[in-house]
Amino acid sequence: MTATITTALPTVNARIYPKGGLDVLSRDEVARLRDASTGMHDLLRRCALAVLTSGSASDDPRAARELYPDFDIQVHQQDRGVRIDLAHAPAMAFVDGEIIRGVAELLFAVVRDLAYTAIELAADGGRDLKSSDGITDAVFGLLRNARILHPADPNLVVCWGGHSISRDEYIYTKQVGYELGLRGLDICTGCGPGAMKGPMKGATIAHAKQRKRRMRYIGITEPGIIAAESPNPIVNHLVIMPDIEKRLEAFVRLGHGIIVFPGGVGTAEEILYLLGILLREENAHLPFPLILTGPVASAPYFEQIDRFLRLTLGEAATSRYEIIVGDPEAVAKRMSIGIRKVREHRIAQKDSFYFNWSIDIPVEFQHPFVPTHEAMAGLDLHHGRKPHELAADLRRAFSGIVAGNVKEDGMRRIEEFGPFEIHGDADMMQSLDALLRAFVEQRRMKIAGEYRPCYRVVT
Numbered sequence: 001m002t003a004t005i006t007t008a009l010p011t012v013n014a015r016i017y018p019k020g021g022l023d024v025l026s027r028d029e030v031a032r033l034r035d036a037s038t039g040m041h042d043l044l045r046r047c048a049l050a051v052l053t054s055g056s057a058s059d060d061p062r063a064a065r066e067l068y069p070d071f072d073i074q075v076h077q078q079d080r081g082v083r084i085d086l087a088h089a090p091a092m093a094f095v096d097g098e099i100i101r102g103v104a105e106l107l108f109a110v111v112r113d114l115a116y117t118a119i120e121l122a123a124d125g126g127r128d129l130k131s132s133d134g135i136t137d138a139v140f141g142l143l144r145n146a147r148i149l150h151p152a153d154p155n156l157v158v159c160w161g162g163h164s165i166s167r168d169e170y171i172y173t174k175q176v177g178y179e180l181g182l183r184g185l186d187i188c189t190g191c192g193p194g195a196m197k198g199p200m201k202g203a204t205i206a207h208a209k210q211r212k213r214r215m216r217y218i219g220i221t222e223p224g225i226i227a228a229e230s231p232n233p234i235v236n237h238l239v240i241m242p243d244i245e246k247r248l249e250a251f252v253r254l255g256h257g258i259i260v261f262p263g264g265v266g267t268a269e270e271i272l273y274l275l276g277i278l279l280r281e282e283n284a285h286l287p288f289p290l291i292l293t294g295p296v297a298s299a300p301y302f303e304q305i306d307r308f309l310r311l312t313l314g315e316a317a318t319s320r321y322e323i324i325v326g327d328p329e330a331v332a333k334r335m336s337i338g339i340r341k342v343r344e345h346r347i348a349q350k351d352s353f354y355f356n357w358s359i360d361i362p363v364e365f366q367h368p369f370v371p372t373h374e375a376m377a378g379l380d381l382h383h384g385r386k387p388h389e390l391a392a393d394l395r396r397a398f399s400g401i402v403a404g405n406v407k408e409d410g411m412r413r414i415e416e417f418g419p420f421e422i423h424g425d426a427d428m429m430q431s432l433d434a435l436l437r438a439f440v441e442q443r444r445m446k447i448a449g450e451y452r453p454c455y456r457v458v459t
Contacts, residue, residue: 011090016085016099016104029077032119032122034074049068050227050231051107052107067090068088071087071089109146113145135249135363136249136253138246139250142239143355152353155256156186156216156256157258157339158257159261160259160267160271161173161189161263162261162262163194163263169297169298172295172298173195173197176199176202177201178328179332180335181203186203187199188220190220190247191238193229196219200232200235203215218239220250222244224403224407224408224410249361249366258288259291259335260290260321264439271305273391274290275387276389276391276395277365289334296326298325312390312394362392377423400455419454420454422456422457
């Protein structure tokens with residue numbers, strides 16, 4: 001790598017030659033990454049800038065581009081491999097003119113995943129992205145291309161939770177991660193700050209104490225999220241899925257159990273996604289440990305989430321999750337027991353350890369939802385529907401609010417047309433409104449600054 005540090009701004013011009021995981025690209029892949037007419041090059045710039053500012057505490061997708069307006073990235077295919085040229089890149093990603101190794105790995109992951117998506121999942125890529133099996137095959141292909149599917153004993157715990165959480169809640173996530181790490185469990189999160197960083201940080205200490213040599217701290221994100229939530233510096237395997245639905249499916253297919261920490265609308269979306277799937281008759285027999293946990297002070301948060309789930313999805317939903325408050329060791333023990341049951345079931349069903357083929361995910365949970373004002377107002381949030389069908393639409397409602405909060409396209413729609421309107425049965429809307437108001441009051445919507453709601457619940 002050669003680098004030149006500019007003096008006007010804290011930026012670096014660099015030339016990087018990737019090693020491992022991104023050895024070669026085809027001329028077609030490089031051409032598509034450089035294509036400005038399709039928006040692919042702008043997407044590459046946004047995602048690359050996010051990883052080069054890894055560790056940033058901002059959740060504004062426009063902030064990094066305002067700080068580094070002249071940043072650019074160019075990918076070149078050469079006879080001896082790949083070359084990446086960075087112009088006016090954030091100096092925080094470099095030490096003495098050399099790019100930090102972990103940041104370089106995340107940058108290579110961005111190029112790798114966007115190149116794969118541009119070819120394999122393009123309209124002319126030949127994949128069936130309308131059927132459920134076709135979408136699952138696409139998710140598998142992305143994860144395999146990222147080289148994170150390993151035929152080893154089940155040990156991967158997915159941790160969900162908010163990027164904007166209290167100090168006590170963050171410390172608690174580290175304590176849980178520590179207990180998981182002591183039991184040899186690896187961590188997968190949404191790769192950002194807060195509850196996505198804490199479990200990984202705790203696990204690193206435990207893995208070091210147990211002298212574990214091959215640790216996996218997997219971060220799964222998507223283009224609309226990564227610009228607002230830069231990867232935390234502990235992530236050593238980054239995967240960028242093309243949309244939120246494939247990201248959620250990747251969590252469920254890849255993980256062997258899920259822990260949910262306090263969070264906001266994104267966390268609620270994840271809970272509804274998973275419960276909607278687990279409540280299907282086809283998945284009734286499937287062991288899948290799901291634990292909701294936080295410090296003692298967060299007990300009211302989980303009580304409110306529990307009430308909302310009972311009102312909307314029914315009492316049956318409570319059988320698919322367990323709430324443990326203030327006891328990191330108990331969380332880790334319960335998760336270890338649950339994962340052993342997952343292992344036994346996979347062996348009995350001859351299913352793979354590294355990808356959960358058995359779980360049935362219906363197509364309404366897989367097709368990308370574009371949160372326009374019309375689509376948000378048209379969601380069917382009424383009693384009398386099957387729990388998994390209602391969960392699918394509730395998930396879309398929360399997904400739309402996430403988009404309005406932190407995704408650039410969603411923020412632009414709100415600025416142009418005003419808040420989204422959400423309609424439904426009166427008691428459901430009152431409960432939803434109370435839940436969202438609590439998120440705002442507890443500052444779970446935004447890390448810094450005053451939050452302006454991007455939604456209006458019509459009661």
